[in-house]
Amino acid sequence: MRVSLRSLAAAVLLAFAVAVSAPVLAQQPSSVNPTASSVKEQQLLEALRAGTPGTGTTLSGRITIPDQRAANLIQPQGQAWRVFHQGTMHWVGGIAILGMLAVLVAFYLFRGRIMIHKGPAGIRILRFTTFERLVHWMTAGCFLVLALTGLNITFGKYLLLPLFGEGGFHAVASLGKYAHNYLAWPFMLGLVFMFLVWVVHNIPNSIDMEWLKQGGGLLKPGVHPPAKKFNAGQKGIFWAVIIGGGLLSVSGFFLIFPATADGVLALQFWNIVHGLVAVLLIAIMIAHIYIGSVGMEGAADAMTSGEVDLNWAKEHHSLWVQEEASKGRINPGALGQPAE
Template sequence: MRSMLRSLAAAFVVLVALGLAAPVMAQPAPPQPTAVNPTALSVNERQLMEQLRAGTPGTGTTVSGRGTIPNLDSQVLIQPQGQAWRVFHQGAMHWIAGIAILGMLALLALFYLVRGTIKVEKGLSGFKILRFSSFERLVHWMVAGCFIILGLSGLNVTVGKFLLLPLLGEDAFAVTAQWAKYAHNYLAWPFMLGLAVMFLTWVGHNIPSRVDLQWIRQGGGMLANGAHPPARKFNAGQKGIFWAVMIGGAALSLSGIYLLFPYTAGGVLALQFWNIVHGLAGVLLIAVILAHIYIGTLGMQGAAEAMTTGEVDLNWAKEHHSLWVQEEADKGKLHPHAVVHPAE
């Protein structure tokens, strides 16, 4: 009897379950889409920014998600400051680089057409005076060589995809950019070391003095043929180059270290700031170095020897660095037959 009652109860439960499930099973299956549009429900970025700005006045438009690690920066999904940085990097930065570098080249070309090569007025004497030691020239060329590669590889980051990519093609440009990146990262260290040694070696000769004011008033004797103003080992123009290299090099070094080790910069906003500093310092220093190269080669007769052989002609030294020549003569470092007449 108990067995029969259990069977009846089980049968009743099954019937009730089937009755409840029947309406659900009777519903037709939803129609399948004939085409998939993955962007149909996507959010327009500009519209999202405007809505966030309107809904949260004064709080910015940064959009954050959720994360499980302590680093809150990893949760940032949209950062509007990044949009501003991208606009600057891909727009204003190109204009600044073009104006600084191409403008300097244009000015130097115009100066050469008007002034030509600055000659040694009394001709070469045949006597030499040591201007830079082997160590000084080694440091100079180490910094110069590194800077040339760093400058070219840095410009590749800024304008390479617009200038080189169409010429080289995607594959060749990718390989070139990769090796340029390696060179930029590793040559930064000897560049910084050279800057430090250069500073310690020459800072004593590059302190501004009253003599520099006269040199500036006379335009260094380079604007027209005539007497050159007196100068010590470095004149006012060379001192300007020195401090531009030191200040610009320090800005490049500090910002470059932050870019190489981004976790030390203090966040994404700080990295964007140092990236801008690095780019601006780089293109402005390139423009300054172009003027330095011009004066040391095509622009002035006898100047290149200072950083090649280390010795310069005595007449050249008298015209451009008369006070320094007198100091060297007082130390007994001139040829005994050389006659010293400092320029007035």
């Protein structure tokens, strides 16, 4: 009997609760907007600015798993990084690369190909050993693929995606990503060898000042400021490759192994360094490739056969020719009259 009285009381209470809540439920909108009353990103950011407890630079929640990074709800610096990544980076890259191409076209139209002023002597002298050329082409080959696949990461979705379609672009971009990650290693090795083999010829000295004062003789035909094995311009290229390549290596390492970086902020920093240095170095290397191939008669031989024409060497590296002769590497009879 006591049980049935309790059941009755419960039934009455339930009926009362339903009766009271029915009008409230009836007022609810028929279609529910689940985000209508949730906190917006903007509100969270404002709260963060007002000093809501977080970890200082991020807005954090409470979690029970060991990796505390997962507690971050919002990292406001990520917005600045996104503006760089989706905007500034495109502008800097576009201006640096297209600007360099425009300068080179203008230079070619104004100056034409830099010819061997006295014409080829027909006597070849060794400029780079097989090892030096191997090191050059290993580093250069890797750099070219790294540059193209890196540019694809930045510009591919605008340039290649419309051309190849989603399937084709996916194939190219995934292959490119693997190439980028794996060729970074022989590139770094090449940088180390390049540094060891050539650093001794790339220490700046007073001869470089004179070379720079005369604009490297680039603007006027027949002007050839003296230079040793490498002139001031080439020393600039060397140090750009070593310092720029070094920065790309360090920043790239953190991007391949993100857990080794000191958090998301550090990763964003390295990502910005990687992107900016890459596009600037690519622009510099475009100039190098131009002058080492179509821009100057006789230059490419140095990195293909390893031997250059004596008159080319006398015009562009007169002091190096003298050094080589004094070491007995050039037949003194072949030297004849110095080329300007």
